[in-house]
Amino acid sequence: xxxxxxxxxxxxxxxxxxxxxxxxxxxxxxxxxxxxxxxxxxxxxxxxxxxxxxxxxxxxxxxxxxxxxxxxxxxxxxxxxxxxxxxxxxxxxxxxxxxxxxxxxxxxxxxxxxxxxxxxxxxxxxxxxxxxxxxxxxxxxxxxxxxxxxxxxxxxxxxxxxxxxxxxxxxxxxxxxxxxxxxxxxxxxxxxxxxxxxxxxxxxxxxxxxxxxxxxxxxxxxxxxxxxxxxxxxxxxxxxxxxxxxxxxxxxxxxxxxxxxxxxxxxxxxxxxxxxxxxxxxxxxxxxxxxxxxxxxxxxxxxxxxxxxxxxxxxxxxxxxxxxxxxxxxxxxxxxxxxxxxxxxxx
Amino acid sequence: xxxxxxxxxxxxxxxxxxxxxxxxxxxxxxxxxxxxxxxxxxxxxxxxxxxxxxxxxxxxxxxxxxxxxxxxxxxxxxxxxxxxxxxxxxxxxxxxxxxxxxxxxxxxxxxxxxxxxxxxxxxxxxxxxxxxxxxxxxxxxxxxxxxxxxxxxxxxxxxxxxxxxxxxxxxxxxxxxxxxxxxxxxxxxxxxxxxxxxxxxxxxxxxxxxxxxxxxxxxxxxxxxxxxxxxxxxxxxxxxxxxxxxxxxxxxxxxxxxxxxxxxxxxxxxxxxxxxxxxxxxxxxxxxxxxxxxxxxxxxxxxxxxxxxxxxxxxxxxxxxxxxxxxxxxxxxxxxxxxx
Numbered sequence: 001x002x003x004x005x006x007x008x009x010x011x012x013x014x015x016x017x018x019x020x021x022x023x024x025x026x027x028x029x030x031x032x033x034x035x036x037x038x039x040x041x042x043x044x045x046x047x048x049x050x051x052x053x054x055x056x057x058x059x060x061x062x063x064x065x066x067x068x069x070x071x072x073x074x075x076x077x078x079x080x081x082x083x084x085x086x087x088x089x090x091x092x093x094x095x096x097x098x099x100x101x102x103x104x105x106x107x108x109x110x111x112x113x114x115x116x117x118x119x120x121x122x123x124x125x126x127x128x129x130x131x132x133x134x135x136x137x138x139x140x141x142x143x144x145x146x147x148x149x150x151x152x153x154x155x156x157x158x159x160x161x162x163x164x165x166x167x168x169x170x171x172x173x174x175x176x177x178x179x180x181x182x183x184x185x186x187x188x189x190x191x192x193x194x195x196x197x198x199x200x201x202x203x204x205x206x207x208x209x210x211x212x213x214x215x216x217x218x219x220x221x222x223x224x225x226x227x228x229x230x231x232x233x234x235x236x237x238x239x240x241x242x243x244x245x246x247x248x249x250x251x252x253x254x255x256x257x258x259x260x261x262x263x264x265x266x267x268x269x270x271x272x273x274x275x276x277x278x279x280x281x282x283x284x285x286x287x288x289x290x291x292x293x294x295x296x297x298x299x300x301x302x303x304x305x306x307x308x309x310x311x312x313x314x315x316x317x318x319x320x321x322x323x324x325x326x327x328x329x330x331x332x333x334x335x336x337x338x339x340x341x342x343x344x345x346x347x
Numbered sequence: 348x349x350x351x352x353x354x355x356x357x358x359x360x361x362x363x364x365x366x367x368x369x370x371x372x373x374x375x376x377x378x379x380x381x382x383x384x385x386x387x388x389x390x391x392x393x394x395x396x397x398x399x400x401x402x403x404x405x406x407x408x409x410x411x412x413x414x415x416x417x418x419x420x421x422x423x424x425x426x427x428x429x430x431x432x433x434x435x436x437x438x439x440x441x442x443x444x445x446x447x448x449x450x451x452x453x454x455x456x457x458x459x460x461x462x463x464x465x466x467x468x469x470x471x472x473x474x475x476x477x478x479x480x481x482x483x484x485x486x487x488x489x490x491x492x493x494x495x496x497x498x499x500x501x502x503x504x505x506x507x508x509x510x511x512x513x514x515x516x517x518x519x520x521x522x523x524x525x526x527x528x529x530x531x532x533x534x535x536x537x538x539x540x541x542x543x544x545x546x547x548x549x550x551x552x553x554x555x556x557x558x559x560x561x562x563x564x565x566x567x568x569x570x571x572x573x574x575x576x577x578x579x580x581x582x583x584x585x586x587x588x589x590x591x592x593x594x595x596x597x598x599x600x601x602x603x604x605x606x607x608x609x610x611x612x613x614x615x616x617x618x619x620x621x622x623x624x625x626x627x628x629x630x631x632x633x634x635x636x637x638x639x640x641x642x643x644x645x646x647x648x649x650x651x652x653x654x655x656x657x658x659x660x661x662x663x664x665x666x667x668x669x670x671x672x673x674x675x676x677x678x679x680x681x682x683x684x685x686x687x
Binding site for chain 2: 072077089090091092094095097098108109110111112113114116117119120123124126127128129137138139140141145149163165166169170213217238240241242243247293305318319322323324
């Protein structure tokens, strides 16, 4: 299976926060055999250990969960009302196709209903429908059938194909952060295929629940107690028309993006410098994330187990937390190269 | 018998943004081969399928369903390779950021509609059409090479899918589901001695070309088939008509439609036990039913609409039972009432 095929498999897997087991299972099948030790912890984090020459512990992580939905109630007409799981903009919901996990494990297709434009008042046209009024339509005939198919608490995600388009671009749901998971799988494979024993002992943590508070990353780092952690993420960029250059976080096709500071973490200067030095030495393609935005597992990890030095590499992504996340494969490959170099060197 | 799902899937797969209805010519020709004697494309772009009567004095009946769908046209190509668009027909910008589209140039080009990301906007308001762009992942030079230019049609790119209880979800059901209905009715009318025209009219979403087709065919009666908003909780009690799904077509009662014909349609539905609902449309039906009655010396016209959810989005929903009810009512009304 090549990178794109694995990325497709991971993105199309069903895994909103708290319901990541389908994703974890794919990862186990892909790289479980390469592990010196494999742990699934109480929260559902999958940790793959690769023994090094020394006991110095390096954690490399990416989160398995994606933003999604959870059913909260239904009305007499069979409309199903929902919470969002993780942050989804109201504009990304109306009329979108969704997939829910039925109580017997079957996938149920639905649509988030959207009032016809002709029937909207001028006021309604100028504002988003409040989340509490939005509902999913699965074609159910009344409340009873709706809740029989999808009981309260049922999970859903966007329904979106994996598409290659333009000059090396990919569109899919859940690229945040299945792209990071895929990078980790490739780094593990590359280490084993090259027959390398790394200096440091490596812990690849596929974490859960990043989108709802990063509890997975915290418990994983409490267990691993790493000396250094590399977080592999997708970051929202804004390299589209009408956004002035100084507000564009990073650019697609210009390499993986290295964070200086985001809403959850200020990265230590020495660590950032060491990452840059490593890139210079190995000719790695990267860019600096030039706007403070977003947050990631580093926000939990840097404060865990007595404090952990962290660095974050993000694959630039357009339209993040929607049905149509977009990345460029070149950036993905540059993330694999950079993460591989970090795995084999001291930061 | 016609397979509703498969004909609907094939019709909606062909992109017919208003003005490019001929894209579906292949399917139209197939329909002609199976059920009709003649296919005419008139000067306004209407496709008219005709099945000739056996006798010379047979009644002339027109069934109208429009062929076009809402979409976009490319209005500019930016230096960075993004496309600006304008909408063709009414489209709610709340469903666009992001959504998937196909740009129809020398080849079909995949794109995602985008605009300034929500976290950089000070006002949490839906974007307007001039604030939206299509991201194709190509440079301006690439796009030029692929024949992307101002005026290229852009369509929603979403396939048809099945929901519970025989409901279908897809784009362009407005009004291709009624084309399916009209063809079903034509099949049911096989052997009935009428001069039958099924008009797949053009440009309903942006104007009214149907008058040209109606003028040329000069029918004794016309049946217009279109879609109507299906009832959802927040649409109840509005001034716009809406009807429950899976309870048959909505029959329009309107000052501009022929009262005697509408009354006899309602009583025919009652005595043949076909479910229906009524809508009071005042003096505006919002369909070709507004225009056809006054063509030439006047054409007595009725209007039936299939309840549909999420109109003008890429996720329109219909119930297959409504398609069957509407086809039966159309065929039965023509055979047992109009030509009796």
